Amino acid sequence: MDGVIWLLNSPDESLPFILADSGFDVWLVSGRGSKYSSHISLTPNDLVVLYSMINLSSLPLEIPHI
Numbered sequence: 001m002d003g004v005i006w007l008l009n010s011p012d013e014s015l016p017f018i019l020a021d022s023g024f025d026v027w028l029v030s031g032r033g034s035k036y037s038s039h040i041s042l043t044p045n046d047l048v049v050l051y052s053m054i055n056l057s058s059l060p061l062e063i064p065h066i
């Protein structure tokens with residue numbers, strides 16, 4: 001998933017902007033399988049498996065860092 005998806009709305013309708021304007025720290029995470037990662041050959045079926053692995057492994061590691 002690409003964290004940029006949170007920024008598609010206008011700033012007054014985008015949750016990250018609203019939270020940042022209210023004084024909160026905002027982290028946008030782009031996980032594996034996004035355009036910022038290095039894969040070039042995954043099919044949609046591969047992505048289903050990949051996102052399942054992300055939920056089990058990557059996400060729990062990101063939360064304590066933030």
